[in-house]
Amino acid sequence: MALMTQVKTLRLLREVLLGHGTRVLPYEPDSKPEFTGGGPAQRMPRSGPEAEGMSSVALAQLYCDLAAAKGACVHGLIVARHGRVVSEGWFAPFRSGVWHVTHSLCKSFTGTAVGLAVEEGFFGLDDKVADYFPEYCSLLTSRRTRAITVRHLLTMCSGITFNEMGEALERDWVRAIFESEVAFEPGAKFVYNSMNSYLLSALVKKTTGQGLTDFLTPRIFEPLGFGPVGWEKCPCGIEKGGWGMYLDPEDMLKFGQLYLQGGVWRGPQGERRLIPEAWAREAVRTQITGADGEYGWQIWTREEDGSFLMNGMFGQYVAVFPQQDVVAVLTSGNGNLLTDSVAYTRLRAALAQPHFSDGPLPADPAGEKELARVLAALEFDRPVPPPPLPQPWYRAAWARLSKRARGPQPAPPPRALPPEALAFCGETWRFEKSRGGLMPMILQFMDGRFSDGVRALRIEAAEDALILYWEEGGATLCLPAGWKRWADGRVCMQGETFLTAARAEVKLDEDDQPVLKIQLCLPEHSSCRRIKLSRQEEGVLLRLDESPSLALAISKVVGQAANTGTKDPMSDLLLGGGYPQYRVQQLIAPQLRGVVTHAGDPALAAEAQPAGREITKQG
Structure with a gap:
């Protein structure tokens, strides 16, 4: 299988490099979901920073730092504390009410679906995955392949070698996984591979009869008041599991808040447990450590302070800081695949280290005004301009008097192109x-x-x-x-x-x-x-x-x-x-x-x- 994969890889690369046609894959790829409009069906409560023990000035500085950081390429940042949104900034042309690709951040949704399926008795954590796909096994199926468990897939230590590059070469990805090599004994070490998440998605569909979207809709999406959800599928009609999902950033925020609250959602209808308590606790606890960091069940973890991260490539983050009772969602377009980005470094420095006030801070009208100015001035890939210099009192008074004397003015004509x-x-x-x-x-x-x-x-x-x-x-x-x-x-x-x-x-x-x-x-x-x-x-x-x-x-x-x-x-x-x-x-x-x-x-x-x-x- 490895030799055949290399041959197919070379053939695909040749087709792309030489420009032979627009359809070079051996199958018809699934179409990107079309966004037809609409944000979250239910918004999180809003509050001011000082009311939740945070500083408007500090938040304004965070947005300015992100805008000025070379290579951060931030699209938007939402910060919530005590379950209430305290700031929401969009770097034009990115804006509220439009869903955003999650990339690998959606792995955390796949892991949650696995937890719910385990709770409902469809399969167990230590079950052998091969037992659920006997049609793909034969006398030639290796012992290592048969030894892979659900837990191994969750913690990225299965050893499977069929990866994101390989998926472009095969139509049946489950078959390709079972026919590929297993590089090491399952459980021996952490190696990040999105096909682990895909196989979990296939397992959920095989055992429950529902794809991830249908399975999660009544259990997570509807109770949290999600807006539109799009998830690309493989050629066999299975959600990709490890990528291809589109969500409104505020819905990502609610999902992080759900895990911060231990799987309990506090909505207009009161409290409701959506994720089993044990799963919500263990998923965000370090299960394995590798060169790329600490990892739980499809969620990045940090034992040092108990924080955890749902991460997608190019800077898609749901960052949760339990000690501070803070959740933040940051979307961006930087050149980082995992957690090592200047955007996340600055976000963590601003939100993970400070010990915010448990109670409200004194009102700060000047700070609130500065935060509002910064949020209104945010633009993609450009620093925030400094505040205008204050005018002498007599000039400001003269400007007000002149405007009052002129009365209402017609709208200015459109600017002509130079x-x-x-x-x-x-x-x-x-x-x-x-x-x-x-x-x-x-x-x-x-x-x-x-x-x-x-x-x-x-x-x-x-x-x-x-x-x-x-x-x-x-x-x-x-x-x-x-x-x-x-x-x-x-x-x-x-x-x-x-x-x-x-x-x-x-x-x-x-x-x-x-x-x-x-x-x-x-x-x-x-x-x-x-x-x-x-x-x-x-x-x-x-x-x-x-x-x-x-x-x-x-x-x-x-x-x-x-x-x-x-x-x-x-x-x-x-x-x-x-x-x-x-x-x-x-x-x-x-x-x-x-x-x-x-x-x-x-x-x-x-x-x-x-x-x-x-x-x-x-x-």
């Missing part, structure tokens, strides 16, 4: 064949749907925004980009719908030549695309980049695979230099030359798909 922006409008550029598409390459790999590259681009002016008409995959997408502000839209690619938010500005390069820079964020995701256009004699140069970097993610996944002691061909090909690495760089950050065609012809714009309803306008 000449440097208009210089990029009104032409259609055709591009050479490439893999460079609108979606970040890392998202294409995770989604299993690969772009055949941008074919043409046209930009039109629209008041204080640019409208990009982007031809890709046989369709023309309409993408609004606000001029020095965020404009929201919606695009459909290969049958999947994505919310978008884009911001445009013109900067001078090192040769003092204007470059149109467009930052494209995907409010549901951890990834963003950076688009740069510079004029050339016969057209334009289009440069695409992305954050987080696909190369960084590949290197870390390969490093995790190496911990199992297996040889992965991806390592040599993608990280060993030479032509394959050059092709990977061309995939991640292509530079494409576009030639002017049909100057002034709006045909491309006429063919564009509707941009969809704009949800909000971000200033």
Whole structure:
């Protein structure tokens, strides 16, 4: 099986690098869940920081620190104490009421489903997993494979070698797990592998007859008042378990609060136990320790202070600090796979160490005003501007008198686009064949749907925004980009719908030549695309980049695979230099030359798909 997996890996890599088609997987991948609107059905209570023994000034400083930290790339932060939300900050264009990808954070939901299934008698912690999948076992099934228990999967010490890279090669993931090697004796050591969580998901479905979403809905999602929940499935219709889940960040917060309260939920209808007491206690206690940290049952733990963490790659965190009675949810798009990120370091420094007041603090109107100013000024990947200098009293009084004398004023007209922006409008550029598409390459790999590259681009002016008409995959997408502000839209690619938010500005390069820079964020995701256009004699140069970097993610996944002691061909090909690495760089950050065609012809714009309803306008 290991040799066959390597052959399939090389074949897949060849198809991607050489650009042979958009569907290179051996199966039809599950579509990304479509967000149709709606936040949590039930909100957590709100309160002021001082009322819950916290400082508004300290919270304002935390948001400023996160905004200024290089590489943190924070999308949002919600902090709750004593079961009440004390601050909620969104880094525009990310906003409340839109679900967010959880990545591996959803493993904690999978672990909870296992706990509930154990409590209800469907299987036991020390049951052999192979006993529930006899159809996948034969005389050739190894002793180690037959020895894997539910507990081994929960604590990431099963030794299975079929990993996240392998799932792109096989249609039946359960079969592939049972046919793959087991690198060490189950229980011997901790090796993080998301396929442990997937197999738990398959076990829940096999024994209960329900997938994770259906199983958890009446037991967790509905009692906690969750909003929309989306969870991608494998080709066999099983929730992926270890990734692929979309949730509103406040629903993530409620889930952390549930574990902080020992599995008891205190809602409008009173107290109700949702998770067995023993499971809620043991899941957040260190069960095994590895090179990456301490781990419970699909939850990261810290025996030193009793805190625990539900973590997803690229900075998705539900951080729980029982000593402080604090829960925080932080979503972001940084380049970290596990818990080691500058964002989490700063969050922990601000919330885990201080001993907050058990009772209310004195009211602090100035601090509350500063926190409100900071929350209103948050913007993705930009520091918070300092507060304005106070005006002398006589100037402030004169301004108030003048405003009163003028009376109500009409709304200001829309800002006109400056000449440097208009210089990029009104032409259609055709591009050479490439893999460079609108979606970040890392998202294409995770989604299993690969772009055949941008074919043409046209930009039109629209008041204080640019409208990009982007031809890709046989369709023309309409993408609004606000001029020095965020404009929201919606695009459909290969049958999947994505919310978008884009911001445009013109900067001078090192040769003092204007470059149109467009930052494209995907409010549901951890990834963003950076688009740069510079004029050339016969057209334009289009440069695409992305954050987080696909190369960084590949290197870390390969490093995790190496911990199992297996040889992965991806390592040599993608990280060993030479032509394959050059092709990977061309995939991640292509530079494409576009030639002017049909100057002034709006045909491309006429063919564009509707941009969809704009949800909000971000200033």
